Amino acid sequence: MPSYVLGISGLYHDAAAVLLEDGKIVAAAQEERFSRLKHDAALPVRAAQYCLETAGIPVSRVDWLVFYEKPLRKFERIVSTAVxxxxxxxxSFPRQMHHWLGDRLWLRANLTSAFGVSPERMMFCEHHLSHAASAFYCSPHDEAAILCVDGVGEWATTSLWRGSGSAIEPVSEVRWPHSIGLFYSAITAHLGFAVNEGEYKVMGMAAYGQPRFREEMSRLLRLDSEGGYSVDLDTFSWHWHPTEPATARLARLLGPPRFPGTPFTPRLDPLAQHHADVAASAQAATEEALLHLVRHAHAAVPAPALCLAGGVALNAVCNGRIAAEGPHAHLWVQPAAGDAGGAMGAAMWAWHGVLGNPRGPALRSCALGREVARDRTAELLADLGARFDDLGDDAPERAGRDLAEGKVVAWVDGREEWGPRALGQRSILADPRSAEVAERVNRSVKFREPFRPFAPSVRAGAAPRYFDIPAAAASTSRFMLSTHPVLPEAQAGLAAVTHVDGTARVQVVDADTSPRFDRLLGAFEEATGVPVLLNTSFNLKGEPLVSTPVDALAAFARSDLDTLYLNGFRVERMR
Amino acid sequence: MGLFRRAWLTVVSEVAWRIPGRPQRLLAAFALAERGSMLDMLSAVELTERRGLRKLYFRHALDEARHAALFAGRVRSLGAIGRAEAAIEDSGQLVEAGVVAGTTLFERLGEEEFLSFVYVAEADAVEQFEVLLARRLPDPETAATLHRILKDEHFHVSYARTEVERAAAAGRPMRRSMALHRWRRVGQAWLRFSSDFGALMGGFWLGLAYVVGVGPFRLLGRLEPGGWQRPERGGSSLAAARTEG
Structure with missing residues (x-):
């Protein structure tokens, strides 16, 4: 009889559930895809239910439920910091205590109540160990240095581990309140974006600026000669203020903050250009800090591979530089590197690290989420009076032709993606050759800021003709986790997906793991000669990726998309 | 209850809409409520077993999404407000604003109860908007927006009433259900008030605990230094894994 381990993350942001059957991932999903609340932090009851349904088991068959944090150690940190x-x-103290006394201190009982697993069948994995496990056990590497960088876990904000076979050993850590993740979040707030949400926007904005605040940044984030770092605790206030991550000193140092929602028009508006320069400086400081940590990691754990996790590991520009300039021959990043991935790591740590089971194959595909049956989709389309054709298995070829005609297409196919990136299961696709298409997708499809770039998906064999992807990034580029230069001769032909700094966060599509998406790219290539597509997540501004056909149809109806492909059905534009 | 409610709405609206900055907050709250309602309606589209109603629910959901965008647009046009209100386009804000919690209304109530709730809630919204317009409280652009939204709200009231009447004709206790929803809404307002008051009192006592319980230990406290530190770990034994600390 197989053994089941259910990993759970939640109660901060990005709650998720992952189910292992004899160590193999059966299903993985974020709660936000079910609740439709972006970064939903609630205990992932629906995501866990989905995992159990996928395995076809009742909760009584779950051998271990593993939570991704040690709550009492976190509580210790909060009380110590208050003192x-x-x-x-x-x-901040009353607010924190309100949360903790309300539910978090009674986590074991709350987990029993929410998931129906008895307290004796629970484990608790340290936050950074969850991240480390999520990166290492999913990787193809037997020996690796593992670096985790995020806001904060229990005490650690940055941690270095040695991975060997099924064992993960701690090497060193940087502790709260010194944190690269919180440094980046503080700059995110200074630039008028929501923390834990707007970090991608800072990355996009950075390309429009010059890092002329390098010196100021080096005072805020100080790299030391031991390969570590510290932050300026006189300027940052995240350790004592509940909502403001920085004091007024930050504005004195970097100039006035940006008000949320202010139109961003660099080159026309000096203040906007100033904010772009702040973003560029913070991004450059973060890249330098990450490279500094990575070099230390290589010296302390001399393995050819580096595994990365933690929210900062979703900074694709940093990852691109680590792959190109870092000392490691191989870079592997957990696709759900933020707290959602903690659920996967917690489950894998229990299976391999605690229960001593050998490792399985590496994670090759992120299609681990919900899939909706075709008959249910057909019934829904009929009930809503949609105009549609059933193309069945011919959908990729037809979609490729639609795209070649200049249409903006939403593509829903198979199981949804694990992690924040759309990789051809819940994607909006468009012709990558025209900058006008990108502008249209930003303005009237996704309703998002015009400075945000779009990513390309390229067929594996054709990638070297368009992008300069270092060998170390072979796996990160499969999951759209690193940014690389677009070759100069290819930039004009890929105007919609080449960012202003000449880079792109590319996804290399492998026919073995994404056969239908590869066929779609092939159809577009046949019609246009270009094996590349603009690929952005199928969601509207402020919402999670679509999950079900209802989500897809609602997003389709509310945007300027031309055509929706839904499990092999081609749906005409609805108004 | 109708006359009393209208009088209450009139007094509250007269006061609230004349406080500087308050209309933006109210419009932001409307935007969030519409957005939460969209999620409830989409859940109804997903879960309903009455396939004939699916299209109506879907249209209703799209209306709510449009209304949320219209209200958000008015908030932006009326000028600068706090960071929280500026983030009304983020669905994650719905939890913080108390608009959604746990399960959707359809999941909690089931089809018929849900329909009677929709009827009561939409009729209340119509009444609230009509009071605002009759008292000429909103600025002309916001009034025009409310007029546009009212047309949709009348449609929502109309289809929900038809379904409620159909269920009542089939012998279901819909009148009782609607009365219950009305009282529940009053109860929820009371609960919100109690919760806010409780949070205030809790804040006071926790603040006191902070001064009395934390303050005396100040000299013992220190923040961790920066740079790499030796980790303190509990190990990977099963016994260590089962502890929360």
């Missing part, structure tokens, strides 16, 4: 920052923490 150390008295009396400045007077606002």
């Amino acid at each position: 150390a920052t008295f009396p400045r923490s007077w606002r």
Whole structure:
């Protein structure tokens, strides 16, 4: 009889559930895809239910439920920090205690109540160990240095591990309140974006600026000679203020903050250009800090491979530089590198690290989420009076032709993606050759800021003709986790997906793991000679990726998409 | 209850809409409520077993999404407000604003109860918007927006009423269900008030605990230094894995 381990993350942001059957991933999903609340932090009851349904088992068959944090250690950190920052923490202490006394201190009982698993069958994995496990056990490497960089877990904000076979050993860590993740979040807030949401926007904005605040940034984020770092605790206030991550000193150092929603028009508006320069400086400082940590990791754990996880590992520009300039021959990043991935890591740590089982094959595909049956889709389309054709298995070829005609297409196919990137299961696709298409997708399809770039998907064999992808990024580029230069001679032909700095966050599509998406790219190539497509996540501004046909149809109806492909059905534009 | 409610709405609206900055907050709250309602309607599209209603629910969901965008647009046009209100386009804000919690209304109530709730809630919204317009409280652009939205709200009331009447004709206790929803809405308002008051009192006592319980230990507290540190780990034994600390 198989053994089942259910990994759970939640109660901060990006709650998720992952189910292992004899160590193999059966299903993985984020709660936000079910609740439709972006970054939903609630205990992932629906995601867990989906995992169990996919395996076809009742919860009583789950051998172990593993939570991705040690809550009491986190509580210890909160109380210690309140003591150390008295009396400045007077606002944050009552708020934190309200949360903790309300539910988090009684986590074991709450997990039993939410998931129906008895307390004796629970494990608790440290936050950074969850991240480390999510990166290492999913990778194809037997020996690796593992670097985790995020906001904060229990105490660690950055941690270095040695991975060997089924074992993960701690090497060193940087502790709260010194944190690269929180440094980047503080700059995100300064630039008028929501923390834990707008970090991608800072990355996109950075390309429009010059890093002329390098010196200021080096005072805020100080790299030391031991390969570590510290932050300026006189300027940052995340350790004692509940909502403001920085004091007024930040504005004195970097100039006035940007008000949320302010139109961004660099080159026309000096203040917008100033903010772009701040973004560029913060991004450059983060890249330098990551490279500094990676070099230390290589010296401390001399393995040819580096595994990365933690929210900062979703900074694709940093990952591109690590692959190109870092000392490691191979870079592997967990596709759900943020807290959602903690659920996967917690489950894998229990299976391999605690229960001592050998490792399985590496993660090759992110299609681990919900799939909706075709008969259910057909019934829904009929009930809603949609105009549609059933193309069945011919959908990729037809979609390729639609795209060649200049249409913007939404593509829903198979199981949804694990992690924040759309990789050809829940994607909006368009012709990559025209900048006008990108502008249209930003303006009237996704309703998002015009400065945000789009990513390309390219057929594996054709990638070297268009992009300069270093060998170390072979796996990160499969999951759209690193940014690389677009070859100069290819940039004009890929205007919609080449960012202003001449780079792109490319996805290399492998026919073995994504056969239908590869066929779609092939059809587009046959019609146009270009084996590349613009690929952006199928969601509207402020919403999670679509999951079900209902989500897809609602997003389709509310945007300027031309055509929707839904499980092999081609749906005409609805108004 | 109708006359009392209208009088109450009139007084509250007169006061609220004349406080500087308050209309933006109210419109932001409307936007979030519409957005939450869209999620409930999409859940109804997903879960309904009455296939004939699916299209109506879907249209209703799209209306709510459009209304949310219209209200958000008015918030932006009326000028600068706080960071939280500026983030009304982020669905994650719905939890913080208390608009959604856990399961959707359709999941909690089931089809008929849901329909009677829709009827009551939409009729209340119509009444609220009509009071605002009758008292000429919103600025002309916001009033025009409310007029546009009212047309949709009348449609929502109309289809929900038809379905409620159909269920009542089939012998279902719909009148009782609607009365219950009305009282539940009053109860929820009371609960919100109690919760806010409780949070205030809790904040006071926790603040006191902070001064009395945390303050005296200040000299013992220190923040961790920067740079790499030696990790303190509990190990990977089963016994260590089962502890929360």
